[in-house]
Amino acid sequence: MTEQTYLTLNDGNKIPQFGLWVWQVESDAATYSVEDGPQGRIPTHRHRGSLQERRGRRRGYPRGGSRSTRPLRDDKALERAAGLWRNAHCLGRSLDRLQLEYVDLFLIHWPSPHRGLYVDSWRALVELQKNGKARSIGVSNFEPEHLARIIDATGVTPAINQIELHPRFQQRRLRDYNRDLGILTQSWSPLGQGQLLTDATIETIAQKHGKTAAQVIIRWHVENGLVVIPKSVNANRIAENFDVFDFALDAEDMSRLEKLDSTEGRIGPNPLTATF
Numbered sequence: 001m002t003e004q005t006y007l008t009l010n011d012g013n014k015i016p017q018f019g020l021w022v023w024q025v026e027s028d029a030a031t032y033s034v035e036d037g038p039q040g041r042i043p044t045h046r047h048r049g050s051l052q053e054r055r056g057r058r059r060g061y062p063r064g065g066s067r068s069t070r071p072l073r074d075d076k077a078l079e080r081a082a083g084l085w086r087n088a089h090c091l092g093r094s095l096d097r098l099q100l101e102y103v104d105l106f107l108i109h110w111p112s113p114h115r116g117l118y119v120d121s122w123r124a125l126v127e128l129q130k131n132g133k134a135r136s137i138g139v140s141n142f143e144p145e146h147l148a149r150i151i152d153a154t155g156v157t158p159a160i161n162q163i164e165l166h167p168r169f170q171q172r173r174l175r176d177y178n179r180d181l182g183i184l185t186q187s188w189s190p191l192g193q194g195q196l197l198t199d200a201t202i203e204t205i206a207q208k209h210g211k212t213a214a215q216v217i218i219r220w221h222v223e224n225g226l227v228v229i230p231k232s233v234n235a236n237r238i239a240e241n242f243d244v245f246d247f248a249l250d251a252e253d254m255s256r257l258e259k260l261d262s263t264e265g266r267i268g269p270n271p272l273t274a275t276f
């Protein structure tokens, strides 16, 4: 198994291109994922300060190999509090649970434009980074209009925009927009929540390279300069998913994969219309 690659964020920090998605993974399975990542080198990108991550740490999982990412999701109770307090409180609770002084990356989970809070939330994240509680700050599911507003309001550009992205929903326009602003794009549901694993085109490319469909898809993300965070609770599949740094897709493969893009490909909520 070869070493994975790192990308440099617009704040100078580095991020591994491959990480584990552990939101919605049951506690015990997540502990297992965190501890059993190949040689402890797979970073976790999780949504909640969690008992299982603390357990992983107690058992010696090294800080240096981990990236703790915390998306923030406004809920009704928190909405009543002021922006900075709310975000600091939310992050503070996560840090307590993780027994950490800071997180590597803190994200706003959804813009939820109907709430009218995301600009204030972003101001708060800027403060938290200044206070050393988050080394990097970014957003998730932000469309160009949301990005433009927070940058205009603060002068600070997010390091990352984490969005739904897979070969059936390639988000080229938003990727280009991110890239032009110096924002790295991170792909959530990179395997299309597993739905792409039986796609005939992908299977054919996989056979050609002696790889699995999952590895071809993850390699496609890597070659597109994306940060990719597939979810799996199975140790063998986690190792398989990580084992993508010893082969390359050629131009013909890439062109066939590009053709899988579909306007109907979105699986998750649309950030412009989601009502949470």
Ligand code: A2P
Pocket: 021, 188, 189, 190, 191, 192, 193, 194, 197, 212, 214, 215, 229, 230, 231, 232, 233, 234, 237, 238, 240, 241
């Ligand atoms: P499991 O957790 O049982 O391994 P996504 O990351 O796009 O959301 O996709 C996650 C889904 O894909 C999960 O159902 C996961 O199942 C499945 N999955 C992840 N990696 C693999 C793999 N290498 N082979 C088959 N299924 C996989």
